[in-house]
Structures are given as C-alpha cells and as structure tokens.
Amino acid sequence: MRVLVVTAVAAEAEAVAATEETGTLLRGGYAITRTPGLHVLAAGVGPAAAAAGTATALALADEPYALVVSAGIGGGFTGRAPLGSLVVSDAIVAADLGADTPDGYLPVDELGFGRTVHHPPAALSAHAADALGAAHAPVLTVSTVTGTAGRAAELAARHPRAAAEAMEGFGVAEAAAVHGVPVIEIRAVSNAVGPRDRAAWRIGDALAALRDGFRRLTPVLQEHL
Template identity: 80%
Template sequence: MRVLVVTAVAAEAAAVVADAGPPGAAAVPLPGGYALTRTPDYDVLVGGVGPAAAAAATATALAVADTPYGLVVSAGIGGGFPPHAPVGSLVVSDAVVAADLGADTADGFLPVDKLGFGRTVHPSPAGLSALVAAALGAAHAPVLTVSTVTGSAARAAELARRHPRAAAEAMEGFGVAEAAAAHGVPVVEIRAVSNAVGPRDRAAWRIGEALAALRKAFQQLAPVLQEQP
C-alpha cells in the first residue's frame, strides 16, 4: 500500500522518516513550494499548521501523485484527554472530528452539520484503524481537530462533554481528511501525546518524549501497512 503521511512541522516529519531503510529518503518538489520526502515505506509531506494549510498541502500532493495512494495518515504530536491518553502514549483515530467548526448560540455550540452545511466527522476505516491501533498499543478513539488549541480547564471540560470518547486534540487532521475524502482516499490520524488537554502549561509539555513515541510508532507501522493490499 502506498501511504502519504502529512505532518504540520518538520520535526514531526523527521520523526516519521528517521529510520527509513535503503535507499533512504529522497526529496520530490511539488507545486506550491511543497516538498515531499519519499522513503521506501512512506511519502511524507510537511503541510503546515492548522486545518486549512493541511488541506491545501494534502490536496496538492494527491492531485499530482504519479500513482494513487491507498491511505493518507495525518500524523504528529498533540494533546491527550485524561484518562484516555496520558503523556507519551499514542492515539489512532476511529474518527477525525472538527470540534470547533460551527456556531456559538445561546443554547451552546452547534456543529456545522447541525446548521445544515457540510460535515464535521470523517470516520477512519474501521478494520484498518483498529489493526493499526492494536499494532501500536494505542488508544483507538476520535481525534479532535481544533483551530485554537485548548488552554483552559473550562474548554477542556466542554470538549470532553461534547466528545466523551475523544482521546486527543490537534490542529490538522480534519483538513487532511477533507482533502483525502475529495480524492476518495481513506484517512487515519496518529497522534503522540505531548501534553494533557487543558490549562496551558509549557513546563509540563514533553515534546521530545512525544516525538520519540511518534518515531517508534512509524517503525512499527511500516510492516503492518506493507501487508495491506
């Protein structure tokens, strides 16, 4: 299976390709100034921060692909919802959810699909995402996409109330999923947890630990995906 992995920043992409086997990684320029890193296991794209940037980059890579991709993976570090996903753990999506796409009302938040426009959920392929989660020892649960990272206990509680099964939050997955859906390609999101969702406390972040977990995850993932048609 040919796999496109989309990260937000270069450090996440470096974790994905760190152990690329021979002949190693090769850079492939794409329109728009994007650069694809091609390895024997994955094509890896740094798409930028946030859902819009991620969607634009993913759509570009899919549109110009010389052969079709069988899977798109949105990957990187992110926040974890206690107790589902402690710091240093992994989360694999069973659904990618746009958690703040909608409208505030006097009666609370209304997602955009309840307003009659678009969608807010992209299910991940059930069998494949469960297989990936099992192989990585990861939580298999919804991953939320937000345009503003949660920085307060009140917002964390509100998201947990609206999405009680959610295990992680990040900023790119839904954009990647929208682009993948437009091209008819399934999507899975993989997040290594660097911090708890809640009050912003940079001293408590464990970015290095999360990047190491992400690197190990993609080492373990390669043989699993190679067995897929």
C-alpha cells in the same frame, strides 16, 4: 501500495520518515520525503494548511496512494491518553467548526452545511491501534489549541470518547475524501489537554513515540492495504 503521511512541521515529518533529509519539493513549495512505502509531507499548521498540502500532494501524485495518514504530536485528554502515548483515530472530528448559540454550540452539520466527522476504515484503524498499543478513539481537530480547564471540560462533555486533540486531521481528511482516498489519524501525546503549561510539555518524548510508532506501523499498513 504507497501511503501519504501528512504532518504539520518538519520535526514531525523527520520522526515519521526516520531521516533528517528534506526530500524533494512539490509545486507550492511543499517538501515531501520518499521512503519505501511512505511519502511524508510537512504541510503546515492548522486545518486549512493541512488540506491545501494534502490536496496538492494527491493531485500531483504520479500514481495513486492507497491511504492518507494525518500524523504528529498533540494533546491528550486526561485519563484517556497519557504523555508519550499514541492515539489512533476511529473518528476524525472538526470540534470547533460550527456556531455558538444561546442554547449552546451547534456543529456545522447540524446547521445544514457539510460534515464534521470522517470515519477511518474500521478494520485498518483497529489493527493499527492494536499494533501500536494505542488508544483507539476519536481525535478532535481544533483551530485554537485548548489552554484552559473550562475549554477542556467543554470539549470532553461534547466528545466523551475523544482521546486527543490536534490541529490538522480534519483538513487532511477533507482533502483525502475529495480524492477518494481513505484516511486515518495518529497522534503522539506531548501535553495534556487543559491549562497551558509549557514546562510540562514532553515534545521530545512524543516525537520519539511517533518515530517508534511508525517503525512498527509501516509493516502493518503494507499488510492490510
């Protein structure tokens, strides 16, 4: 069964596919790399770009995908996901889709509009986390990357189990849900969620962890799909 992996940028796609070949272009200019068992798409940064790219790939597929995976690097919450580690989602959460009010933040589902959480298949995500030695926890989708201690504390208080944040997972999950395809999210931690400190980022280490993770993960996905 085939798996569609959606990343934000080409460097992440190359790590997942373990090749620097760009593959073929889909309508809309999306590059998709086809490897045995995995089709890897670089859809762009942010939830809107991720949703558009995922929906395009699913709509143009010549045969159905069994699973969609949102993958890439991201920030890890201190004490839950250290630099260079992996996180597999047990929930994909739109962490800033809602409204500020005098009484605090209200997520969009509490406002009566749509949803803010997608739940991956529990057994599959647990098997993936176990195979990778990864944290199995919520991954937050944000439209603005956290860059202050105050913002990190606010997110941690609202989502006490969250292990990572990134910018695409919820968009990928929304598109997958429209097409009736299950979804999980996998993040390799390149930086701590909190004050923006580019000197402390470990992007190369995170990409290496992502590459190694998918090398180990692909047989697991094929076994359980």
